[in-house]
Amino acid sequence: MKRLVVFDFDWSLIDQNSDVWIIEQLSPIIAKQINELKEKYQWTDLMNYLVGEIYKQGITKQQFEQAFAAIPFKPEMIEALKMIKSANGDIIILSDANTVYIEAILKAYEVIDLISNIISNPAAWDEDGRLHIRRLNNIPHGCENPCSENICKGHELIKFLSAHPNEYYQIIYVGDSFNDFCPATKINDILLAREGFKLASFLNDTLPSSHEYKNMNRQISPRIIYWKDAVRILEFINDIFGKSK
Numbered sequence: 001m002k003r004l005v006v007f008d009f010d011w012s013l014i015d016q017n018s019d020v021w022i023i024e025q026l027s028p029i030i031a032k033q034i035n036e037l038k039e040k041y042q043w044t045d046l047m048n049y050l051v052g053e054i055y056k057q058g059i060t061k062q063q064f065e066q067a068f069a070a071i072p073f074k075p076e077m078i079e080a081l082k083m084i085k086s087a088n089g090d091i092i093i094l095s096d097a098n099t100v101y102i103e104a105i106l107k108a109y110e111v112i113d114l115i116s117n118i119i120s121n122p123a124a125w126d127e128d129g130r131l132h133i134r135r136l137n138n139i140p141h142g143c144e145n146p147c148s149e150n151i152c153k154g155h156e157l158i159k160f161l162s163a164h165p166n167e168y169y170q171i172i173y174v175g176d177s178f179n180d181f182c183p184a185t186k187i188n189d190i191l192l193a194r195e196g197f198k199l200a201s202f203l204n205d206t207l208p209s210s211h212e213y214k215n216m217n218r219q220i221s222p223r224i225i226y227w228k229d230a231v232r233i234l235e236f237i238n239d240i241f242g243k244s245k
Contacts, residue, residue, distance in 0.1 A: 001169040003241070005084050006157065006183065008175040009095035009102055009120070011197060015072040015230070018101045019047050025067040026059050044121050044150050047098070048133040055130040064131070068101065069108035074230035078111055080237040085114045087241035090168070092116050094156055096148050096179060098123035098133045119156050145182035146202070146213050154182030161186075172240070173222070174233065175199055178213065184220050191222040192236065200226060 007013040024031040030053050037046055084091055091114055093102060100123035106112035123133040135150035143152040161168070171187045173180070176194035181202060184191045193199045201207050203224060207214050227233055 001167060003084075003087075003089040003170045003172065004168040005089055005091050005172045005174065005237075007091065007093050007095075008177065008180050009093055009097050011176045012174050012180075012194060013073075013077060013093065014105065015074055015077075018071060018097050018105065019043075021071055022064065022067050022101065023047075023050055023054065025070070026063060027054050027057060030054055030057070042135070042149055043096070044098075044133060044135045051131045051133060055128075061125055061129050061131075065104060065108070068104040071105055073105065073109050076230035076234040078109060080230070080234045081111050081114045083234075083237050083241050089241060090116045092160065093118045093120065094153050094160075094183065095120040096151050096153075097121065100124065100131060100133075117160065119160065121150065143182060145185065146178040146216070147182050148179045151179070152182060153179055154186045157183040157186050174227075178202060181218070181220075184222060188221045189223070191220065191224050192227050192233065193224055195226045195228045 010017045010019070020031070020034060023034070030050055033050065034046070037049075041049060081091060093115060095102060095118075098121040099118055102118050102120055103112060106115060119136075121133055121136045123131060125131055137150050137152070140149070141147065141152040141155060143154065145152075145154060147153065170189045172190045172192065173184055173187055174192040175184070176197035176199050178198050180193075180199050193203055202213060203218055205218065225236065227236065
Protein backbone atom coordinates (compact mmCIF):
# COMPACT_ATOMS: atom_id res chain seq x y z
CA MET A 1 0.00 0.00 0.00
CA LYS A 2 1.04 3.57 -0.66
CA ARG A 3 0.47 7.13 0.43
CA LEU A 4 -1.78 9.34 -1.67
CA VAL A 5 -1.37 13.12 -1.85
CA VAL A 6 -4.34 15.03 -3.28
CA PHE A 7 -3.61 18.56 -4.45
CA ASP A 8 -6.01 21.32 -5.24
CA PHE A 9 -4.47 23.30 -8.11
CA ASP A 10 -5.05 27.07 -7.89
CA TRP A 11 -3.32 28.69 -4.89
CA SER A 12 -2.35 25.22 -3.66
CA LEU A 13 -0.11 23.47 -6.16
CA ILE A 14 0.54 26.65 -8.13
CA ASP A 15 0.77 30.15 -6.70
CA GLN A 16 -2.03 31.76 -8.69
CA ASN A 17 -5.64 31.38 -9.80
CA SER A 18 -5.06 29.96 -13.27
CA ASP A 19 -8.51 30.95 -14.56
CA VAL A 20 -7.99 34.62 -13.77
CA TRP A 21 -4.24 34.84 -14.35
CA ILE A 22 -4.30 33.40 -17.87
CA ILE A 23 -7.02 35.82 -18.98
CA GLU A 24 -5.18 38.75 -17.40
CA GLN A 25 -2.03 37.87 -19.33
CA LEU A 26 -3.78 37.40 -22.66
CA SER A 27 -6.29 40.26 -22.55
CA PRO A 28 -6.38 42.75 -19.66
CA ILE A 29 -9.45 44.34 -21.24
CA ILE A 30 -11.41 41.08 -21.17
CA ALA A 31 -10.10 40.33 -17.67
CA LYS A 32 -11.87 43.45 -16.42
CA GLN A 33 -15.17 41.75 -17.26
CA ILE A 34 -14.64 39.05 -14.63
CA ASN A 35 -15.86 41.14 -11.69
CA GLU A 36 -18.68 42.57 -13.78
CA LEU A 37 -20.00 39.18 -14.88
CA LYS A 38 -19.22 36.75 -12.03
CA GLU A 39 -22.58 37.37 -10.35
CA LYS A 40 -24.40 36.73 -13.62
CA TYR A 41 -22.59 33.56 -14.74
CA GLN A 42 -21.69 30.34 -12.99
CA TRP A 43 -17.88 30.46 -12.75
CA THR A 44 -17.03 27.68 -15.23
CA ASP A 45 -19.58 29.02 -17.69
CA LEU A 46 -18.01 32.47 -17.30
CA MET A 47 -14.55 31.13 -18.06
CA ASN A 48 -15.86 29.41 -21.18
CA TYR A 49 -17.50 32.66 -22.30
CA LEU A 50 -14.36 34.73 -21.69
CA VAL A 51 -11.99 32.38 -23.52
CA GLY A 52 -14.47 32.63 -26.39
CA GLU A 53 -14.12 36.40 -26.31
CA ILE A 54 -10.34 35.99 -26.28
CA TYR A 55 -10.59 33.76 -29.35
CA LYS A 56 -12.54 36.50 -31.13
CA GLN A 57 -9.59 38.83 -30.50
CA GLY A 58 -7.38 36.53 -32.52
CA ILE A 59 -5.40 35.16 -29.58
CA THR A 60 -3.98 31.77 -30.50
CA LYS A 61 -3.41 28.45 -28.76
CA GLN A 62 0.32 29.18 -28.91
CA GLN A 63 -0.19 32.39 -26.95
CA PHE A 64 -2.15 30.43 -24.33
CA GLU A 65 0.73 27.97 -24.09
CA GLN A 66 3.23 30.78 -23.59
CA ALA A 67 1.11 32.06 -20.71
CA PHE A 68 0.83 28.57 -19.20
CA ALA A 69 4.63 28.34 -19.13
CA ALA A 70 4.93 31.63 -17.22
CA ILE A 71 2.41 31.07 -14.42
CA PRO A 72 4.00 31.08 -10.93
CA PHE A 73 4.90 27.53 -9.89
CA LYS A 74 7.33 27.51 -6.99
CA PRO A 75 10.45 25.31 -7.32
CA GLU A 76 9.92 24.02 -3.78
CA MET A 77 6.50 22.72 -4.78
CA ILE A 78 7.98 21.01 -7.82
CA GLU A 79 10.63 19.46 -5.59
CA ALA A 80 7.89 18.24 -3.23
CA LEU A 81 6.15 16.48 -6.13
CA LYS A 82 9.39 14.78 -7.13
CA MET A 83 10.03 13.69 -3.55
CA ILE A 84 6.56 12.16 -3.22
CA LYS A 85 6.98 10.21 -6.43
CA SER A 86 10.50 9.04 -5.64
CA ALA A 87 9.17 7.63 -2.35
CA ASN A 88 6.51 5.64 -4.26
CA GLY A 89 3.65 7.95 -3.35
CA ASP A 90 0.81 8.73 -5.72
CA ILE A 91 -0.31 12.27 -6.59
CA ILE A 92 -3.67 13.32 -7.97
CA ILE A 93 -5.07 16.77 -8.69
CA LEU A 94 -8.65 17.59 -7.72
CA SER A 95 -9.48 21.05 -9.01
CA ASP A 96 -12.20 23.43 -10.13
CA ALA A 97 -9.91 24.81 -12.85
CA ASN A 98 -9.93 22.82 -16.11
CA THR A 99 -8.04 19.95 -17.68
CA VAL A 100 -6.40 21.94 -20.50
CA TYR A 101 -4.91 24.54 -18.15
CA ILE A 102 -3.73 21.98 -15.62
CA GLU A 103 -2.19 19.58 -18.14
CA ALA A 104 -0.49 22.38 -20.09
CA ILE A 105 1.01 23.97 -16.98
CA LEU A 106 2.26 20.61 -15.69
CA LYS A 107 3.82 19.88 -19.09
CA ALA A 108 5.44 23.32 -19.25
CA TYR A 109 7.10 22.67 -15.89
CA GLU A 110 7.93 19.06 -16.84
CA VAL A 111 6.07 17.44 -13.96
CA ILE A 112 3.04 15.92 -15.67
CA ASP A 113 4.55 12.43 -15.49
CA LEU A 114 4.52 12.70 -11.69
CA ILE A 115 0.72 13.00 -11.60
CA SER A 116 -1.42 9.85 -11.56
CA ASN A 117 -4.79 11.46 -12.24
CA ILE A 118 -6.39 14.85 -12.90
CA ILE A 119 -10.01 15.42 -11.88
CA SER A 120 -11.32 18.76 -13.09
CA ASN A 121 -13.69 20.50 -15.48
CA PRO A 122 -13.15 19.04 -18.96
CA ALA A 123 -11.77 21.35 -21.63
CA ALA A 124 -10.64 20.92 -25.22
CA TRP A 125 -9.51 22.89 -28.26
CA ASP A 126 -11.69 22.72 -31.35
CA GLU A 127 -10.30 22.53 -34.90
CA ASP A 128 -10.46 26.32 -35.21
CA GLY A 129 -8.30 26.87 -32.13
CA ARG A 130 -11.09 27.94 -29.79
CA LEU A 131 -10.90 26.56 -26.26
CA HIS A 132 -14.11 25.12 -24.78
CA ILE A 133 -14.52 24.61 -21.02
CA ARG A 134 -17.40 22.57 -19.58
CA ARG A 135 -18.66 21.88 -16.09
CA LEU A 136 -17.59 18.55 -14.65
CA ASN A 137 -21.14 18.06 -13.38
CA ASN A 138 -24.23 19.62 -14.91
CA ILE A 139 -26.62 17.81 -12.58
CA PRO A 140 -26.97 19.33 -9.06
CA HIS A 141 -24.99 17.20 -6.61
CA GLY A 142 -26.99 18.22 -3.55
CA CYS A 143 -24.01 18.26 -1.20
CA GLU A 144 -24.57 20.20 2.04
CA ASN A 145 -20.91 21.23 2.28
CA PRO A 146 -19.64 24.46 0.66
CA CYS A 147 -18.97 22.88 -2.73
CA SER A 148 -18.97 24.57 -6.11
CA GLU A 149 -22.14 24.08 -8.12
CA ASN A 150 -20.31 22.15 -10.83
CA ILE A 151 -18.09 19.90 -8.71
CA CYS A 152 -18.37 18.18 -5.34
CA LYS A 153 -14.78 17.37 -4.55
CA GLY A 154 -15.81 15.05 -1.74
CA HIS A 155 -17.86 12.93 -4.14
CA GLU A 156 -15.05 12.92 -6.69
CA LEU A 157 -12.50 11.82 -4.09
CA ILE A 158 -14.73 8.99 -2.88
CA LYS A 159 -15.26 7.90 -6.49
CA PHE A 160 -11.51 7.85 -7.08
CA LEU A 161 -10.81 5.89 -3.90
CA SER A 162 -13.59 3.40 -4.73
CA ALA A 163 -11.84 2.73 -8.03
CA HIS A 164 -8.57 2.08 -6.14
CA PRO A 165 -9.62 -0.09 -3.17
CA ASN A 166 -7.02 -1.08 -0.57
CA GLU A 167 -4.33 0.86 -2.44
CA TYR A 168 -3.59 3.65 0.05
CA TYR A 169 -2.85 3.52 3.76
CA GLN A 170 -2.59 7.29 4.21
CA ILE A 171 -4.27 10.20 2.41
CA ILE A 172 -2.95 13.76 2.55
CA TYR A 173 -5.06 16.58 1.13
CA VAL A 174 -3.61 19.99 0.19
CA GLY A 175 -6.08 22.84 -0.33
CA ASP A 176 -6.98 26.45 0.29
CA SER A 177 -10.64 27.17 -0.47
CA PHE A 178 -14.18 26.42 0.70
CA ASN A 179 -14.62 23.60 -1.80
CA ASP A 180 -11.62 21.81 -0.28
CA PHE A 181 -13.54 21.29 2.96
CA CYS A 182 -15.80 18.57 1.57
CA PRO A 183 -13.00 16.18 0.53
CA ALA A 184 -11.40 16.79 3.93
CA THR A 185 -14.53 15.30 5.52
CA LYS A 186 -13.91 12.08 3.57
CA ILE A 187 -10.43 11.36 4.94
CA ASN A 188 -8.98 10.54 8.36
CA ASP A 189 -5.32 11.38 7.97
CA ILE A 190 -3.91 14.85 7.18
CA LEU A 191 -5.32 18.09 5.79
CA LEU A 192 -2.85 20.79 4.75
CA ALA A 193 -4.83 24.05 4.76
CA ARG A 194 -3.20 27.22 3.43
CA GLU A 195 -2.96 30.13 5.87
CA GLY A 196 -4.69 33.34 4.87
CA PHE A 197 -7.18 31.66 2.54
CA LYS A 198 -10.85 30.76 2.83
CA LEU A 199 -10.48 27.18 4.05
CA ALA A 200 -8.30 28.23 6.98
CA SER A 201 -10.72 31.03 7.89
CA PHE A 202 -13.60 28.55 7.81
CA LEU A 203 -11.80 25.98 9.95
CA ASN A 204 -10.69 28.64 12.46
CA ASP A 205 -14.17 30.17 12.66
CA THR A 206 -12.89 33.59 11.64
CA LEU A 207 -15.42 34.25 8.88
CA PRO A 208 -17.52 37.43 9.21
CA SER A 209 -20.68 36.88 11.26
CA SER A 210 -22.80 37.56 8.18
CA HIS A 211 -21.08 34.92 6.04
CA GLU A 212 -23.34 32.17 4.67
CA TYR A 213 -21.01 29.43 5.98
CA LYS A 214 -20.50 30.97 9.43
CA ASN A 215 -22.68 28.50 11.34
CA MET A 216 -21.84 25.34 9.40
CA ASN A 217 -20.43 22.32 11.19
CA ARG A 218 -16.67 22.39 10.62
CA GLN A 219 -15.66 19.28 12.57
CA ILE A 220 -13.44 16.93 10.57
CA SER A 221 -11.36 13.84 11.35
CA PRO A 222 -7.96 14.53 9.77
CA ARG A 223 -5.15 16.29 11.58
CA ILE A 224 -4.99 19.88 10.30
CA ILE A 225 -1.63 21.41 9.46
CA TYR A 226 -1.52 25.02 8.28
CA TRP A 227 1.01 26.09 5.68
CA LYS A 228 2.05 29.48 4.38
CA ASP A 229 4.04 28.72 1.25
CA ALA A 230 5.74 26.07 -0.86
CA VAL A 231 8.76 26.05 1.44
CA ARG A 232 6.58 24.75 4.28
CA ILE A 233 4.99 22.14 2.00
CA LEU A 234 8.44 20.88 1.01
CA GLU A 235 9.48 20.69 4.67
CA PHE A 236 6.38 18.67 5.49
CA ILE A 237 6.79 16.35 2.51
CA ASN A 238 10.43 15.80 3.42
CA ASP A 239 9.44 14.92 6.99
CA ILE A 240 6.88 12.39 5.78
CA PHE A 241 8.35 11.01 2.57
CA GLY A 242 12.06 11.61 3.07
CA LYS A 243 12.16 8.67 5.45
CA SER A 244 10.50 6.44 2.83
CA LYS A 245 13.18 6.72 0.15
